[in-house]
Amino acid sequence: MFGEQLLSNLAQGIVLGCVYGVATMGLSLIFGVLKVVNVGHGAFIMVGCFVTLFFFNSLGMSPFVAIPAAFLLGLGIGYVFYYSAIRRLLKAPELSTLLATFYMGVILQEVVKLIYGSEYRGFRWKVGSLSLGFTSLPMAKLYAALGSIAVALILYAWFRKTRAGTAMRAVVEDDEGARVCGVNVGGVYAMSFALGIGLTVASGVMLAMFLPVGINPYMGAEYTLKAFVIAVLGGLASPYGAFFGGLIFGIIENGSYTFLAAIPGVEPFGMTRFLSFAMLLIILLIRPTGLLRAK
Amino acid sequence: MMRTLDKYAAIFPVLVVYAVLFLLGLNMSGMWQLMATLLFYCALGQAFNIFLGMTGYVDFGYVAFVGMGTYGMAVTITSLAGTGLGGLTIIAGYIMALAFSGLLSLAVGAVALRLRGAYFAIATIGVNEGLRFLIEGTNLWGGSGGIIFTRQLNDILGKDASSALATFWADVLVLIIAVLAAITTIVYMRSKIGYALTALREDEDAAKVMGINVTMFKILAFMTSACFAGLLGATAWALKTPYVFPPEVFEIHYTIEAIIIVMLGGAGTLLGPVAGGLIYGIGKYVLSIVLPGFQLLIFAPLIIIIIVAFPDGVVGGIRNKFGHTALGRFIL
């Protein structure tokens, strides 16, 4: 019974972990390139969830169609926020970008609240489920995980194969050096911010499949915090690290639940979250470049 | 004597603002609650500024210290309720609040202050959230159910006294904390501590080379700031409203509010947090009357605009203009 429970939670963790991973890549990308921590990160994921909701409930279309739409919307939002505020704050103390990104999240949250209200919503995409013997996984979640892996692979290819991707990698390594080599660093900043936001909004589509009744304008805060833990796990500045960080986080979060639930007097929901933040602190202190990065 | 007066002149505008707020609240009917809120914001900004403004480190988990102070008072009141100590319980509560927030800040400071910039900010968020979920996960101090101690507070002080405490005296205590924080700020600024903190804020490695024990000064500022936060929690969140729930006292939005107050006014200035507290508090109040339900929608872009337009805050901006005039010494 315990073993079956554990296996089932681990399977859930792997599937959800892929989504966590892709949902954190944007945060890492933006930090890696601009050294800006997007404190409003979760709100952008929330927007993606509502885009899915709109496509599924209002247009009756498959959530897959929502992925490119959410990405493009995010790209647009990203460019607007970059040119209206972030660009002017890059030289200011950290405080400024931390506050600015937080309030960008608040703007999105309030706009969505204006349109949809603040009650919880969601949808069920009934496409059957896959039986694994010890448990069964809804196909919708499986598709979300596959979609996440696909997005991560596309990003990887884009980084390696395109000029813009190469320029971006150059800026991550050394922005002064890149500037000297003729890279338009300002343009790369703008594109990275927009791309990071686009990815994040798109990841909201994937996450929506896990939240049949959990979508509301304020849901973002929780995912901002999770994304911080994941990003730190994978090395704050590395998008691929973030993907694997997400996978590890999903497995630990879901796996530990089974153990914690077995301890009397412990409230497992709170305890898994405590563990994740304890993990965050320990990694920050002993290995701030992330678990996965070789020194 | 003149020299000393001159040295500490900058505190007078702060005290004048506090006095005006207090007298307005006392003498105009219906204004007390608003003035009390403004005083709370000013005090919070003043307390946070000692760390955030003076060191330049962004503590994104600052509210945890307010929360620990609240718990310190709540735990003391619930456990001493039957002992008949009366008013002494409140004093014990304050000691406990200081111990909670002071010890937490010492522990966090000793380890996390090695991290810089964004890493420190994220670590402190981690401390705040971790603490909240530790309390909920282990069912410590009532777990997610929190502590409600209205009845115990009534038992200790009597019903009338405890309601007077909630509606009036707690706010007066907040005022006193605000004044103490302002005094501490100027004493720090005018002593070697202030120079050490300025130096390490501008360039930590150069500060070390000058002989400054940066770790010690950072922890000093961190603990001072945290202890004031603890006192505020014990007063404005425990004595004024005798209950405490983890999601409420560890809510990240309060940290953001504190940051905005410091930032709006001008980080590292003495008058800044007061200006910031007033601007923020009045702005929030007016919007909640004019556009109830839409405050945040208006407020959020407004704050972004202010951050972009006044990177040094309002007082910081004025100081940049008038820093060398006779006016300058009042703004610090």
Place this chain on the structure above:
Amino acid sequence: MAALLRLENVSKRFGGIVALNQVNMEIQYGEFVGIVGPNGSGKTTLFNVINGVYFPDEGRVLFEDRDISRLPTHRRASIGLGRTFQIPRPFASATVRENVAVGAMFGSRGKETNVNESMLVAESIIERMGLSRHRDKKAELLTPVEKKLMEIARALAMKPKLLLMDEAMAGMHPGEIDRLVELLGGVAAEEEVAIVAMVEHVMRAVVGMAQKIIVLHQGEKICDAPAQEALNDPKVIECYLGYTPEEAS
């Protein structure tokens, strides 16, 4: 009298790279020493080891016969070790006077100097460095050369016994260098500060003033001799081939 500073077999490695290899050296009280070496020769690492930014992997650093190999930077400052940086690092938002006063407040006489006294110390040093008219200016508003002078003033305010100067003269024109050298010479004699100046080129100004020149090459000390002797050392010439002529001749 024992040496002011002594390095015994100091080595420092970063990963596989040996930045300093078994370096021995002595600096006497009040001495002016030039440390010369091209980029990557280990000069900066040497300074960082003396200064406490890094601890040596092997060997010892002795200051007035006391082993300071593992002493943190700020403690070294308080026993009389000052330093200036290659690119000046002023406390940007503070005024020139405040910057210099910080040196007096926390340097070797920091314990017995209060804020007001530090301000007075700062004023006299600022005057000496010829920065009086910038006294109440924010440090970030100074020109690069003024920032350099201010940084030297700040270090002198610490009343160090040993002052490490990192490329102090880079970016200055010859007239300014002469003035600075003269100033330093005066201060060094008067206050009995030993000065260790690190330079990339064998400069006329340094050679003229230094009692001794130490040449580093790929982490090793290849020469430690009086200035003129060092200039004629074949090993030094070899390492600087195509590098020195215009300066050294």
